Amino acid sequence: GDYNLFEAYNGKEALEVINSNNIHLAILDIMMPEMDGIEVLTEIRKERNIPVIFLTAKSEDTDKILGLNIGADDYIVKPFNPVELTARVKSQLRRYMELGAAPASQNLLVIGDIELNDSAKEVHVLGEKINLTPKEYGILRFLMENPGRVFSPKEIYAKVWDERAYGAEGTVAVHIHHLREKIEANPERPRHLKVVWGQGYKME
Structure with a gap:
C-alpha cells in the first residue's frame, strides 16, 4: 500500500508532526538534536499507543531500549536493509490496524x-x-x-x-x-x- 510520509529534522519537530497529523507509526532515530528519540517516545506515550520503531547505530543501544520501560515496539540497527525496515513497518502497522478487527x-x-x-x-x-x-x-x-x-x-x-x-x-x-x-x-x-x-x- 501507499504510505503518507511526514519528515522531521529534530525531535521537537517530530513531536509537532505527530501531534498535528493522524500518524499511525513513527520511526525515531535515538540520536536527534533538540530532543532525542527516547524523550520523544516518552512524550508520544503520554497520549498515543502508535507503534514506534527506533533506529540505532549501535547494537548495545538495543539493550537500553528494551530495558527502559518506554514502550518502543521494535528497533533496527544501522546500517540496515530498506526491505527489512519496510517489512517491520508493515508488520507493526498490520498489528496496530488489526487490533481493531476483533469480533x-x-x-x-x-x-x-x-x-x-x-x-x-x-x-x-x-x-x-x-x-x-x-x-x-x-x-x-x-x-x-x-x-x-x-x-x-x-x-x-x-x-x-x-x-x-x-x-x-x-x-x-x-x-x-x-x-x-x-x-x-x-x-x-x-x-x-x-x-x-x-x-x-x-x-x-
Whole structure:
C-alpha cells in the first residue's frame, strides 16, 4: 500500500508532526538534536499507543531500549536493509490496524477488576484508564482471551510479535514485568497475571 510520509529534522519537530497529523507509526532515530528519540517516545506515550520503531547505530543501544520501560515496539540497527525496515513497518502497522478487527462478542474482556475494551483499545483497572504500549496490550488481550491457560514465552511472542521467537524469554519477561506494574495493585504479589514456573504465564 501507499504510505503518507511526514519528515522531521529534530525531535521537537517530530513531536509537532505527530501531534498535528493522524500518524499511525513513527520511526525515531535515538540520536536527534533538540530532543532525542527516547524523550520523544516518552512524550508520544503520554497520549498515543502508535507503534514506534527506533533506529540505532549501535547494537548495545538495543539493550537500553528494551530495558527502559518506554514502550518502543521494535528497533533496527544501522546500517540496515530498506526491505527489512519496510517489512517491520508493515508488520507493526498490520498489528496496530488489526487490533481493531476483533469480533464484536470479544470486545469486552473482564478479569477481576481489569477490564479490556477491544473496540476502544482501552484497559481500565478499578475504573481507571491505564496506558499500555501496543505490545503490552497484545499480551494482556491474548492472556485475557484465554483465562487460566498457561502460555510459554515462545507462544506469547509468536502470537503478539508474530515472528520467530528469537530471544523471546527475555523480551516477554520485560513486557510482563511492565504490564504487572501497570495492572496489579501489588506487582510483587500479582493477583491476576501469574507466572507458572518453568512453563509460562497466565491471567486468572
